[in-house]
Amino acid sequence: MTNNDKSRIPKFYKYSVENRLDVLREKEILNQEDYVALREQMHLLTQNDADKMIENVIGVFGLPMGLGLNFLINNKPYVVPMVVEEPSILAAVSSAAKVVRNAGGFESESDDPILIGQIQLVDVRHPLKVRHAILQEKQEILNLANSLHPNMVKRGGGAIDLEVMIHQQDRHPGSMVVVHLLVDTRDAMGANLVNSMCEGVASLVEKLSGSKVYLRILSNLTDRAMVRSQCVIPTKFLDFNNSSGKEVRDGIIRAAEFAAIDSYRASTHNKGIMNGIDPLAIATGNDWRAIEAAAHAYAARSGRYTSLTNWYKNENGDLVGTIDIPLKVGTVGGSLKSNKAVGIAHRILGIESATELAEVMGAVGLAQNFSALRSLGTEGIQRGHMTLHARSVASTAGAPAELFEKVLERLVESGEIKVWKAKEIIEELKGEQKMAATGKIPLPDDDKDMSYGYGKIILTGEHSVVHGTHAVAAPITLKMKAKVWDHDKDVRLLIPRWGVEQTIEFGADHKYSIYKSLEMILDHLDLRDKPMNIEVFPEVPRAMGMGGSAALAVAIIRALDKHFELGLGDDDVRRLSFESENIVHGGASGIDNTVSTYGNLIMFQKGTPPKMETLSLKEPIPIVIGLSGVESMTSKMVKRVREQAEIFPQWYEKIFKQMDEIALASKEAIENRDLSQLGMIMNMNHGYLNTLGVSYPDVEELIEIARNNGALGAKLTGGGGGGAMIALCDSEKMQKRIQKKMHENGYDALIAEIKPSTP
Incomplete structure (x- = not known):
């Protein structure tokens, strides 16, 4: 196997189309010209191009x-x-x-690229004599055929052999004789070439045979150009x-x-x-x-x-x-x-x-x-196809992102993969959400066995918080859930919704930080020798800047604590999940794992230990979370800002100082529930994030949609480079209006709220 293996691109399906093209260019699978052509859709056929290819073109x-x-x-x-x-x-x-x-x-192995041309002779009275006559002059026929395409001969191809087939005719006197012209077409498909050779030698075949030639055309039964492929798979690879x-x-x-x-x-x-x-x-x-x-x-x-x-x-x-x-x-x-x-x-x-x-x-x-x-x-193959079809149906029915996977599961279970059924399930789940929020119904049984970590949004202070300033962040209702149970051998990580079923190889050079992080957690808790299954049920969208990696780590740590009765406290969970964040993102601030651990609205400042103040809030604050659909890499954006800060330290220090003042001001606006002031602060904060170069066109479009439809403030949340944004609202009516407009423009949007912290 070559060391420069470009064919392995793990989790390629998780990237956005744009990011896939970036990966292909980085791996030199695409050259710059092809990269630009695909990205700008310059490779697509135009109507003029199509009109030159076939007749009667309309599009x-x-x-x-x-x-x-x-x-x-x-x-x-x-x-x-x-x-x-x-x-x-x-x-x-x-x-x-x-x-x-x-x-x-x-x-795989293959024969030479031989194509057969057929020349039909009918009503032949003496087929054996005709066959003999043609074969006697085989070389003359081949020479004539090759004279028609000398360039093909120069490339090592051309007409190489002749066969004569005899078929009895039931409805006509005599027999049918078919001359097979065997042509090596090299790298060409060869249909036109072989047809022209058959046309070119037809008169000579008529002369030699004394019979009438009718059809002169290639055969698509290309059994002289066979391919034989094989694989041998030991059963250990077939689980x-x-x-x-x-x-x-x-x-x-x-x-x-x-x-x-x-x-x-x-x-x-x-x-x-x-x-x-x-x-x-x-x-x-x-x-x-x-x-x-x-x-x-x-x-x-x-x-x-x-x-x-x-x-x-x-x-x-x-x-x-x-x-x-x-x-x-x-x-x-x-x-x-x-x-x-x-x-x-x-x-x-x-x-x-x-x-x-x-x-x-x-x-x-x-x-x-x-x-x-x-x-x-x-x-059975049908379940896989059902799930894929159900995804399309759930999307058409308008399933919100926070309910999408549950809608999908119930839709497949119902066997009715229909839009009307999906809409019915969406309404059922929304009703269950409202009742659960008021405490009128218990959590589903499945959730009782789960441990979890909260997703999060950052209201003010992204990126500057990595450099020691203050930031304000809040948990969201979406969580990462996990459970652990014993296994007969090995440690396995299972995330069915993401297609992950991985046995952890300790000491391996892990390509994905999630496995390296999990190995660190198990080492720290002295559990690497304990065979187990760790199953994760994600609700937080992947790579959307909503604290998914921190919530995943917190959920797993708490699930391990519950199963093995380790007696970990919240501070232990926070510290260990911070180490995980450092592996995943490099130079993490600690804000994501802190919010994920405690589940409170906080003012945060990086440190050892970090400074954390739970903010007072009397009433919930309504927001909309807009999802760009473009997966973002927080580590990449943090690295970009850090590199620029090292090149222009005097300017970036001023920007970070201004962002710090904004974050401190947002605390007062939140605790006084001054939504107008908070909205202005969010808008200003986004301006600085734009200056840092971490926004993205889709995020900017979502922000514009929110502001044009009444949002008091709107900004990027999280690492940037795609991901998510938040819009501050003053009512449920405004939330629904903004969400509807985002949906109309092809984006997912979640209605949420910043809740008062729990004591």
Whole structure:
């Protein structure tokens, strides 16, 4: 495996589209030109471009282009561009590729890129004589064909052989004789080339045979350009959900046997294979219809339609998967010039020849097949599709961010994945929230076993607080919840909503700070040798500047304390979660974990120990939290501000001093519930944050929406670079108006309030 492995981009799906492009550029998967083209959408077909490609153009139809990750094929890593509209395909193929990579990767081999041209002779009275006559002059026919395309011959291709097939005709006298012209098209798809060769030699074939030539056209059954891909997966890599590796292996084998003997099942089985191959074919500008035709014709070559893959157990008990499939593709031709997106896809993939592309395609098809059979053989594929569909339905129904996951869970459980049902569930949950807030109903049973940490918003003092000034922060109702239970071996972190199921490897070079942080916590509490499951149920949106990492640490520490009866106090939780924040963000101020631990509205100043004052508030203050949808990295923004402060210390010291005065003034405004003054302070604070360069266009749009719809004040909250903003309101009516406008502009928005602190 190469050391420069670009195909592994963990949690790529969690990034915004913009951040994904940034990552691809940093890894040099995209060059600067392609990065700009994708970011500015300059790669898309225009109507004029489309009008040159086909007839009767009226517009351009779009499809999503995504990436299949984790592929290791013939010991080379690949990032695989795929164009497809069906959800789950990219996630499924990337997950499968990761499993196979851990087992050593795919092996693929391919034949030369041979395309067959057919020349039809009908009503042949003496077919054997005709066959002999044509084969006698085979070289003359090949020479004529190659004279029509000398450049192809120079590239090592051209017409290489001739075959003559005889078919009996039932309705006409004589036989049908078909001449097969075998052409090596090298890196070209070759359809036009082969057709022109057939046209060019037709008169010579007529002369030699003494028979009439009719059709002269290529065949899309490209069984001379076969690809064979294989993977071998030990059962230790096959554990999936609640199924052991052996159970998964046996389930896949049984499902494959069904497809091998039943044509009805084989049709769906092979469609799943093409779910991987077709999107790559489209992305690379290949004729996916021809590829489909070849695959299905080959699957029926015995006279009975059957599976294109084979899954079985070898003598070591490993799962072995193979695919044999005709794949004639090209890497040069008109589509590359007429469609800019195709060129970008080729450069992302990094292939050097058509045969290499075909070998990648074969492995992608096998990976997609593995993923489908694994789901079918264990939990069933429908639940995964239901969840994806339910997400779309919940979003259409207007599920608020703080209820989204619960709406999703109840929607899937109901089996009625409909908008009306989602709206009904939303109203039920809102009613439960109101009753719980008044103490009229108990917490759900699930919550009783949970430990939690609060999410937070910062009212004044972001970034300057890292440099020793005051800041004011408040908890929000959204929490991180966690529970711990015993396990038979290892320490496992489970976050189902985020797709995390990770065994913690102590001492490893962790790529993600969450695992490094958890290792530190377990070491500190002397629990690293205790096998356990740590399950987290997140409510705080990820990477939105709302204290998610601190709340996660606090929830886990409290869950460990509860399960192992450690007797930790709030100060112990705060101190340990601060160490976690330092790992996650580097140079943390301590404000997030403090609010998350105590759950109170506080004035905070960094120190050892930090200065913390709980603020007095008689009535709640209504706010709206707007979510940009752009994930932000607090550590990145803190580092940027620190670097600038070191370059321009005299100016940044003045800015931090002004932000400190604003934070101190906000305390008085809050305790007097002077919302007008507090709103002005928030607006001023945001001005300084803009000066520090930590805001973001989407956040600015949300702030403008809030202020234009009556907000008393609006500002960025948290680290910036995306994330969230807060809008100060004077009534529930204003909250709803602002939330509605944010929703209309495509943003999630939460109605919340700053509550009086609990004693």
